[in-house]
Amino acid sequence: MDMNMSYGSDYRAIPATSIGNGVGMEVLPDLYCHTIQIVNISLVGDPSTKDFVLVDAGMPESANEIISVVEERFGANSRPKAIILTHGHFDHVGAIIELIKHWNVSVYAHELEMPYLTGQKSYPEPDSTVEGGMVAKMSPMFPIEPINLGGNVQALPSDGTVPHMPDFRWLHTPGHSPGHISLLRENDRALIVGDAFVNVKQEYLYKVLTQEQEISGPPRYLTTDWNAAKESVVKLERLNPTVAVTGHGLPLTGQYLTENLRKLVNEFEQIALPDYGKYVNKKMN
Numbered sequence: 001m002d003m004n005m006s007y008g009s010d011y012r013a014i015p016a017t018s019i020g021n022g023v024g025m026e027v028l029p030d031l032y033c034h035t036i037q038i039v040n041i042s043l044v045g046d047p048s049t050k051d052f053v054l055v056d057a058g059m060p061e062s063a064n065e066i067i068s069v070v071e072e073r074f075g076a077n078s079r080p081k082a083i084i085l086t087h088g089h090f091d092h093v094g095a096i097i098e099l100i101k102h103w104n105v106s107v108y109a110h111e112l113e114m115p116y117l118t119g120q121k122s123y124p125e126p127d128s129t130v131e132g133g134m135v136a137k138m139s140p141m142f143p144i145e146p147i148n149l150g151g152n153v154q155a156l157p158s159d160g161t162v163p164h165m166p167d168f169r170w171l172h173t174p175g176h177s178p179g180h181i182s183l184l185r186e187n188d189r190a191l192i193v194g195d196a197f198v199n200v201k202q203e204y205l206y207k208v209l210t211q212e213q214e215i216s217g218p219p220r221y222l223t224t225d226w227n228a229a230k231e232s233v234v235k236l237e238r239l240n241p242t243v244a245v246t247g248h249g250l251p252l253t254g255q256y257l258t259e260n261l262r263k264l265v266n267e268f269e270q271i272a273l274p275d276y277g278k279y280v281n282k283k284m285n
């Protein structure tokens, strides 16, 4: 293990939370998701085999919670074969360094996300002026400096395969961040979306708090390329997923997913695109 790892100097715990905090849900027998404050992590793998992967790494200072969720589901001292990151935003890598140290585990992310994970590049500043509520207003306190995982993070294979997830392939779904990915299992079309779209209006604190279900585009304050974000949603809708675990909000399934995802594609400008904000150019392709 490369022990030279660090968070950015702006790394800090964020007080935002939701009624979903600490709640876990078995979406499929081998797909479990758990909410850390306001963000979801997923455990992919059959609990009887102990062969599993963790997708995303929660909020800052949540390592102990993630380790106990894993041990509750897979047994004492169990550890994932790998951690796959949908992207490198603070709420998806918040506990990653403690988890790497605890499990001595490999981490994979898209090549275009690597600069943000190896200390080279900060994310653009969150847009606190974007149309939206309290979470958007709080967003200047969100960490954006790169974390540095050194040699512990590797680029995903370019052929679309996902290490230790043989039934899945990764899809590049940029817009919310340059190297954002989603994960698709082809045999049952189960999808782990990351923040390409979410199931709660993440900008609005009371909706985050109550986890009111509402399909939405990517969280607005951190999304910088809205044309790419729309293309990514179109790409995901075409896959006709049967289940979707999103980075924020409750998982979506069946007819509800199909209808709402189609609606998001057809009404992307109305539902997802903010009316104003510094990364918004209203002339969508």
Ligand SMILES: [Zn+2]
Residues within 6 Å of the ligand: 087, 089, 176, 195, 219, 222
């Ligand atoms: Zn994000």
Ligand SMILES: [Zn+2]
Residues within 6 Å of the ligand: 039, 089, 091, 092, 195, 219, 247, 248
């Ligand atoms: Zn997120």
